[in-house]
Amino acid sequence: MQAIVQEQFGPPDALSLREIDRPSPNDDQVLLRIRAASVNPYDWHMMRAKPYLMRLFGVGLRRPKNKILGADVTGVVEAVGANVTTSQPGDEVFGGCTGSFADYVCVRESSLAPRPEGVSSEHAATLYMAGITALQGLRKGQIQAGHKVLVNGASGGVGTFAVQIAKAMGAEVTGVCSAKNVELVRSIGADHAIDYAHENYTKGEHSYDLILDLVSTQSLLANRRVLAPDGVYVSAGSLEMGNWISPLTQVFKVMLTSLFGRRKMVPFLAKMDRDDLIILGDLVDSGDLTPVIDRTYPLADVPEAIRYLEQGHVAGKVVITVADNRESS
Numbered sequence: 001m002q003a004i005v006q007e008q009f010g011p012p013d014a015l016s017l018r019e020i021d022r023p024s025p026n027d028d029q030v031l032l033r034i035r036a037a038s039v040n041p042y043d044w045h046m047m048r049a050k051p052y053l054m055r056l057f058g059v060g061l062r063r064p065k066n067k068i069l070g071a072d073v074t075g076v077v078e079a080v081g082a083n084v085t086t087s088q089p090g091d092e093v094f095g096g097c098t099g100s101f102a103d104y105v106c107v108r109e110s111s112l113a114p115r116p117e118g119v120s121s122e123h124a125a126t127l128y129m130a131g132i133t134a135l136q137g138l139r140k141g142q143i144q145a146g147h148k149v150l151v152n153g154a155s156g157g158v159g160t161f162a163v164q165i166a167k168a169m170g171a172e173v174t175g176v177c178s179a180k181n182v183e184l185v186r187s188i189g190a191d192h193a194i195d196y197a198h199e200n201y202t203k204g205e206h207s208y209d210l211i212l213d214l215v216s217t218q219s220l221l222a223n224r225r226v227l228a229p230d231g232v233y234v235s236a237g238s239l240e241m242g243n244w245i246s247p248l249t250q251v252f253k254v255m256l257t258s259l260f261g262r263r264k265m266v267p268f269l270a271k272m273d274r275d276d277l278i279i280l281g282d283l284v285d286s287g288d289l290t291p292v293i294d295r296t297y298p299l300a301d302v303p304e305a306i307r308y309l310e311q312g313h314v315a316g317k318v319v320i321t322v323a324d325n326r327e328s329s
């Protein structure tokens with residue numbers, strides 16, 4: 001089979017398309033023939049192993065432990081291990097894995113959900129990391145109908161899901177993005193869109209019941225100033241990615257700020273959850289959620305796709321389609 005393989009940490013040039021052996025599922029795994037994948041900032045962090053702290057947590061000290069990147073996947077079940085009960089060969093599924101930039105991958109059955117008939121492979125391939133982060137991030141912020149919700153980073157992979165899910169939950173949504181994406185953010189349901197180059201949302205008169213912050217471009221104190229008295233600030237991501245331990249320092253800063261004052265400030269990390277995958281699949285199937293796809297690349301162009309994502313200005317998701325030319329591999 002073909003796969004995008006990484007022997008060393010580094011820039012996208014460190015990735016190459018190779019012919020490798022097809023994996024075999026263990027008793028608890030499903031072998032998937034991949035139809036599509038999508039790219040997340042997580043992939044380029046894994047590719048570069050930055051911040052370096054990641055190297056102490058299973059990524060590999062000097063070389064990648066997992067040589068194939070890609071966490072979001074859609075595919076068809078090719079074979080199942082002896083203990084697998086929820087999938088059988090021929091099932092169309094989607095979810096999360098390690099190594100979706102390839103023709104085949106082995107996945108735990110608990111990381112997969114059935115792909116509804118009305119959901120395309122490309123759409124399903126966007127849902128795992130970005131969709132789950134948006135859904136769980138909004139829940140972490142205790143979203144309720146009628147809440148005023150602000151999404152900072154509204155035009156990216158997570159943001160385009162968060163805007164739509166918050167609207168579907170009955171919130172009044174403000175999205176912060178660049179001028180070129182203001183129309184996009186409005187078109188997916190935001191009641192208000194703020195161009196960050198022209199307006200600083202922390203300096204306005206409005207306050208918010210929930211701020212889902214995906215880019216951390218304003219200080220924590222400034223965010224706290226525009227939280228409603230019972231509001232919640234959810235810190236989910238940052239543009240600033242230092243070489244060493246920056247995610248941890250952000251977590252500590254958020255926890256420290258939350259010690260003073262009534263308004264809640266919480267760090268947030270999404271968790272794989274099969275039930276949430278099912279919810280997201282159903283939302284897309286019912287038309288309440290439409291993944292925004294910025295660009296689609298073939299498997300061989302994964303390095304180009306990651307290069308594009310790393311520039312930090314995608315509008316929605318970047319999808320990888322995996323060609324159907326591997327029956328004999």
Ligand SMILES: NC(=O)c1ccc[n+]([C@@H]2O[C@H](COP(=O)([O-])OP(=O)(O)OC[C@H]3O[C@@H](n4cnc5c(N)ncnc54)[C@H](OP(=O)(O)O)[C@@H]3O)[C@@H](O)[C@H]2O)c1
Binds near residue numbers: 040235
């Ligand atoms: N906590 C978790 O569990 C979790 C899970 C997944 C992802 N994340 C993190 O969440 C963040 C977002 O992920 P993603 O997949 O949405 O990334 P993405 O698809 O690369 O989107 C990044 C977005 O940031 C926006 N942006 C750039 N500068 C901005 C600014 N000054 N103000 C507001 N927005 C700005 C860009 O919009 P414009 O083009 O309009 O500038 C772009 O759409 C990343 O840091 C990622 O690592 C966290």
